[in-house]
Amino acid sequence: MTTSLITPADPAAPVSPGGRKGRPDSRGATAWRDALSIAGVWLLLIVATTIVRPDFLSSQTLLAVTFTMAISGILAVSQALIVISGGLLDLSLPVSLILSAWATVTALNNGLPTWVAIPIGIVTGAAWGLLNGLIVVFGKLNPIIVTLATGFGGLAIMLIFFKSAQIPSTSELRLYGLGRFLGLPNVFWPMVIVIVLAGLALTFTRWGRHLRAVGGNAQAAKARGIDLRRMRLATFAGAGAVAGLAGVMFSAVNPSFTPASGAGFQLIVIGAVILGGISLSGGKGNLLVLLLSVGFLATIPTSIAFFGLAPAWALVFQGALLIIAVGIDGYRLKRTAR
Amino acid sequence: MTHSILTSRPALGRRFARLGLVGLAAASLTLAGCSTVGDSTGGSTDAADDGTFTLGFAVGGQPDADWQELQGDVAAGLAEQRGWDFVELSNDNSEATATKNADIFIQKGVDLVMMFNGQPSANPVIAKKYADAGIPVITFDIAQEGWYFVGVDNAAAGTEGGTALGELAKEKWDCQVDLVIEAEGTAAGQINTWRTGNAADAIGEVCPDIPAENYVKYEADGNLTTSLANAPGVFAAHPDAKNILVVGLNDQAVVGALQAATQLGRDGSIMGWGQDGGLITGANVDPNLVGSVMYFLEGYPSFAFEIADEIAAGNPPAVKDTGDDAAVSVKPCPVTQEQAAAIPGIDERVAELADAPAGTTAYDLFCKS
Numbered sequence: 277m278t279t280s281l282i283t284p285a286d287p288a289a290p291v292s293p294g295g296r297k298g299r300p301d302s303r304g305a306t307a308w309r310d311a312l313s314i315a316g317v318w319l320l321l322i323v324a325t326t327i328v329r330p331d332f333l334s335s336q337t338l339l340a341v342t343f344t345m346a347i348s349g350i351l352a353v354s355q356a357l358i359v360i361s362g363g364l365l366d367l368s369l370p371v372s373l374i375l376s377a378w379a380t381v382t383a384l385n386n387g388l389p390t391w392v393a394i395p396i397g398i399v400t401g402a403a404w405g406l407l408n409g410l411i412v413v414f415g416k417l418n419p420i421i422v423t424l425a426t427g428f429g430g431l432a433i434m435l436i437f438f439k440s441a442q443i444p445s446t447s448e449l450r451l452y453g454l455g456r457f458l459g460l461p462n463v464f465w466p467m468v469i470v471i472v473l474a475g476l477a478l479t480f481t482r483w484g485r486h487l488r489a490v491g492g493n494a495q496a497a498k499a500r501g502i503d504l505r506r507m508r509l510a511t512f513a514g515a516g517a518v519a520g521l522a523g524v525m526f527s528a529v530n531p532s533f534t535p536a537s538g539a540g541f542q543l544i545v546i547g548a549v550i551l552g553g554i555s556l557s558g559g560k561g562n563l564l565v566l567l568l569s570v571g572f573l574a575t576i577p578t579s580i581a582f583f584g585l586a587p588a589w590a591l592v593f594q595g596a597l598l599i600i601a602v603g604i605d606g607y608r609l610k611r612t613a614r
Numbered sequence: 615m616t617h618s619i620l621t622s623r624p625a626l627g628r629r630f631a632r633l634g635l636v637g638l639a640a641a642s643l644t645l646a647g648c649s650t651v652g653d654s655t656g657g658s659t660d661a662a663d664d665g666t667f668t669l670g671f672a673v674g675g676q677p678d679a680d681w682q683e684l685q686g687d688v689a690a691g692l693a694e695q696r697g698w699d700f701v702e703l704s705n706d707n708s709e710a711t712a713t714k715n716a717d718i719f720i721q722k723g724v725d726l727v728m729m730f731n732g733q734p735s736a737n738p739v740i741a742k743k744y745a746d747a748g749i750p751v752i753t754f755d756i757a758q759e760g761w762y763f764v765g766v767d768n769a770a771a772g773t774e775g776g777t778a779l780g781e782l783a784k785e786k787w788d789c790q791v792d793l794v795i796e797a798e799g800t801a802a803g804q805i806n807t808w809r810t811g812n813a814a815d816a817i818g819e820v821c822p823d824i825p826a827e828n829y830v831k832y833e834a835d836g837n838l839t840t841s842l843a844n845a846p847g848v849f850a851a852h853p854d855a856k857n858i859l860v861v862g863l864n865d866q867a868v869v870g871a872l873q874a875a876t877q878l879g880r881d882g883s884i885m886g887w888g889q890d891g892g893l894i895t896g897a898n899v900d901p902n903l904v905g906s907v908m909y910f911l912e913g914y915p916s917f918a919f920e921i922a923d924e925i926a927a928g929n930p931p932a933v934k935d936t937g938d939d940a941a942v943s944v945k946p947c948p949v950t951q952e953q954a955a956a957i958p959g960i961d962e963r964v965a966e967l968a969d970a971p972a973g974t975t976a977y978d979l980f981c982k983s
Contacts, residue, residue, distance in 0.1 A: 329851070336853045339878045340846035439680070442898045454876060461877060530839060531873065531898055532866075537839040581832065581847030588800075588833060590844075 307562035310553035314565060318572040325579040332582050335459065342464040344574035347373075347529070349467035350522035351541055352548040352570050353474050353563065354515040358419070359549055360478070361511040362491035362558030368408060368423040369519055369545060370538030371430035376401040376523025377533060378434065380449070381441045390448040397527070398520035404430070405516015409509040434535035442532045453528025463525045468567075470518060475563035487511060492559020547594055548573050551601040573597075667926045668699040670724035670749075671915075672715050674732045675704035681911040682730055684964050685754070689728060689915035691968035696919075698926070705729065709736035716740045720747045726925050728918050730754040750925055750933075752918045752941070762933055762941035764918045766909040768805050771889055771946035772812030772861075775907045778948045779813070779859055779887035780820025782904060787883075789821035793855035794829045795848060797862030797871050799836035804937070806863050809889045813861035828855075834867035838893075841870020842877075849878045860886035865893035865906050872902045887948075894954040905950045908957070912964055913976025917942040920973075947981035956982070 325332045351369055358366045366372075380397035384390070408426055412419045443450045455462045478484035489497035490507045498504050530537065552569035554561030577590040671689045674682035686702050693700040701722055705712040712731045719727050720743060727749055731737060737758040744751050751761040783791050796814050799806050814829055832848045834841035841862070848871075849855075858875065862868040865888030875881040884902050888894060891908035921941055924931050934941040949957065957980050958966065967976055 331853055334850065334853055336850040336878055336880075340850040343846055343874075343877050344843060442896065445898045529873070529877070530842065531869070531900065532838060532893060534837070537837065540835075540837075540840050540843060577844055578847035578850055581851040584851075586831075586833075 306560070307553065307565055310562065310565045311568055314551065314553075314568040314572055318568065318575065321572070321575055321579055325582050329582045332579070337578055337582075338459075339461065340578045341571065341574045343461045343529075344577065345570050346461060346463040346467050347522050347526050348541055348544050348548065348574065349567065349570040350470050350525065351519060351545045352552070352566055353467075353470050354518040354522065355545050355549045356552070356554050356561055356563060356566055357474065357487070357511055357515040357518065359554050359556060360491045360558060360561045361487050361508060362494060363412070363419045363508065363511065364556065364558075365420055365546065366405075366408065366423045366512075366515065367420060367542070368404070368427035368430060370542055371427050371434070372401050372404045372516055372519040373523045373526055373538040373541065374434060374533065374535055375404055375430060376520040377527035377530070378438060378441050378523075378535075380524050380527045381443045384444050384447050384449065385442075393449065394524050397524040398517050401520020401523055402513045402517035405519065406509065406513040408516070409512025412512065413505050413508050431535055438535065440532055440534045441527075443527050443530075445531065449524070449528045450531070453525070461529075463529055466521060466525060467570075470521065471563050471567050474518070478561075478563060488559050490558075543598075544573060544594065547598040547601070550605060551597055553605075555605055556602075557605075666697070666699050667726075668701065668722070668724045669693050669922065670719035670722065670727040671700065671702045672705050672712065672719075672727065672729035672731070673702065674730040675706040675708070675711070676732050680960060684912040684960060685730065685915055687964055688912060688967055689918075692915055692919050692972075695972060696923075696926070705731050705733070707732050709733045712736050713740055713743075716743045720744070720749065724749060726750050726752070726922055728752045728754070728915065728922070730914075731756060734758070750930060752921055754914050754918070757936050759935055760933060761935050762918075762921050762931075763935050763937065764914055764921070764942045765937060765940055765944060766911075766946055767940070767943040768808035768937065768946075769812055770943075771907045771909070771948075772809040773816045774946055774948040775809075775887045775889060775905070776813030776816025776861055777820060778905055778950075779861060779885060780817040782885060783817070783857070783859055784820055786885075787857045789823060791817075791821055791824045791857050791859055792828060793852050793858045794824060795845070795858065795860045795862075795871055796829065796831040797834035797841055797845070797860060797867035798831050799834060799863035799867060802836065802863055810861055810863055813887065813889075817859060817861070834862055834870055836863045836867055838866040838870040838873070841867045842873050843870075845871040845874035846878055849875055849880050855880075856883050858884040860884065862886075862888065864888060864890045865903065868906075869893050869900050869903055872900045875902070891949070891954065894949065894951060895957065895959075899951060899954075903951060905948060906954065908947045908949055908954070908981070909944060910947065910963065910976035910980060912960055913967055914944065916967060916973075916975045917944055945975075945977045945981070947977055949981075953982065 351373060355366060355369060376397040379400040380393050383393035383396045408423055411417060411422045452462050457465055478487065486497070486502050486507055489502055490504055494504055548566065548569045550556065551573065552566035554566065573594060576593050580590045671686055673686040676682055690700050690702065701719065701724060703715040703718060705715060712733060713736050727744065729751065734756045741758050741760055745760060752764055753761040755765040757763045783789055794814055794817055796810050798810050818824060830848055830852065832844050834844065858880065860868050860871045862871070868886040868888040872881065872884060872886045875884050881902060885904045886902055888903060888906035891906045893899065894903060894906035921931060931941065963976060963980060966979055970979060
């Protein structure tokens with residue numbers, strides 16, 4: 277699979293000794309515009325809900341929103357890395373999530389200590405991502421089709437090997453999942469750390485520049501000596517490891533889960549990525565905007581509850597926003613191509 | 615008795631590697647298929663027409679439901695007690711397989727079919743085949759016109775669960791209930807209304823002074839993860855509610871709400887009563903899930919054999935084919951967490967049921983409340 281859409285801000289552009297690119301870059305301005313747009317809409321939602329229900333601005337709302345953000349936020353980072361690298365989408369993320377959670381819980385149920393179980397979960401996610409990467413890179417197949425297929429296959433394998441999994445109720449990981457730090461759910465903080473670290477890495481490291489380069493213009497990146505295969509394999513494995521961390525957190529907050537428990541995250545994660553301005557054509561994306569996007573989407577169901585609307589409205593709003601975001605992405609691409 | 619379960623060199627190297635990977639991807643797809651398509655035609659199925667009554671039994675074959683396979687085991691044991699021939703197939707949770715199984719049963723000349731079909735869109739076609747062949751059918755939990763319906767009395771399950779929870783609220787809180795949360799699974803349609811709606815109504819019967827605005831619904835979709843994702847907003851929207859009750863479509867939905875309460879620090883005074891008993895036993899029961907309603911799904915065949923015996927005796931009863939007017943309505947068993955702990959596991963229940971005298975049901979054996 278290759279994505280060869282040429283953007284005006286070629287991520288593979290040479291970097292001067294001072295670290296600045298050789299030609300003007302509009303990416304920063306676009307990111308700011310995206311951030312302000314989402315922050316504005318989010319603020320509008322908060323204000324509207326507060327007018328109807330002044331008690332919306334409470335610590336309970338903060339807890340509800342941050343808890344809802346935790347798992348989907350980490351998964352959104354995983355998906356964002358794939359999208360930015362030009363991999364289009366990873367549709368097997370729900371499997372990666374549950375497979376990692378299952379590996380973690382299995383390790384704990386077999387008496388392994390928490391400090392061993394957590395890396396097992398993360399490595400399981402990385403291995404799953406690597407499997408996808410190997411098939412995509414060496415099979416030269418469309419990642420969407422590959423991950424759709426491995427998603428089905430992975431679900432089937434899990435259904436063969438386990439019907440439901442339960443984390444030991446007294447395990448340290450479970451207690452962590454029930455606890456709070458600085459007044460917010462413990463599981464919220466790994467999401468923040470992952471977004472910050474991945475965002476910094478994307479912006480300030482050679483790896484991040486290469487990732488954008490491969491996603492933005494693969495042929496140009498190759499011409500500049502970037503090993504496309506290695507880069508894509510590393511991206512799939514790395515994104516898998518991030519999904520593995522999401523699986524570990526998932527197992528900490530869900531006392532019992534089944535192989536299909538991750539299905540509900542698919543739409544919300546893809547929605548967060550697209551709404552966050554991460555272009556499906558690859559090469560572009562800002563994880564700070566992604567954080568705002570995840571927060572905004574996590575606020576919608578809570579607002580719906582405050583408005584007293586039927587819960588199905590949350591899906592209606594999220595679906596409509598997704599369509600709008602895809603439309604904006606398409607408009608930008610057309611404008612760029614002119 | 616017959617019991618059969620039908621159940622340039624571097625370039626060349628790269629090409630092989632690519633083929634291998636394509637094969638791996640194909641294997642993933644195949645595995646996906648294998649998980650739901652089992653062997654339903656293997657083995658000998660010839661039921662010799664020597665006058666022996668032959669029962670065809672199609673288990674649901676849903677991958678995450680042990681009880682479906684165990685229904686087949688219970689039915690096999692009951693058929694053996696009666697000296698009947700027994701042919702078991704799996705619908706593999708597939709419309710196509712269920713339809714093919716109907717052809718096989720007709721071909722084998724069975725005298726009666728019992729089945730659970732979790733993919734009922736094919737049922738009208740299957741019903742036509744059996745009607746043309748003159749074979750009566752007993753269906754579990756999913757109604758089809760012309761088939762004897764055997765299923766749990768969902769309406770009673772909701773009412774009994776809600777009544778038990780209401781009684782606890784009366785005993786502990788003198789009916790001072792600030793919030794009644796209904797963790798719905800709207801896709802389940804009428805079953806959701808019976809289980810969740812009736813439970814809420816029953817709480818209102820026991821505690822009539824709970825204001826209507828204290829009843830709140832949200833979508834839990836019958837699974838813990840969705841419930842846990844959607845419930846926090848409900849708690850946040852009712853920040854002053856202290857004494858909270860939760861009812862829902864099943865245990866997963868209710869436990870999702872209870873876990874959300876724990877996350878938001880609202881679990882100080884909350885009680886949930888589930889349905890189906892899925893999460894009321896084991897080592898990891900939520901302390902606030904005070905009870906559930908058990909159906910003993912694996913024991914359905916013992917109810918169905920009440921009808922089968924009459925058919926085998928040449929006196930088929932009138933067909934009752936709806937949940938409202940069932941041929942046999944399985945009695946639900948509301949249990950507290952403590953009572954549930956005393957009920958044996960599903961394998962032990964199947965073994966006990968197989969050894970019990972004819973006519974004994976799982977409810978008779980295990981519902982001691």
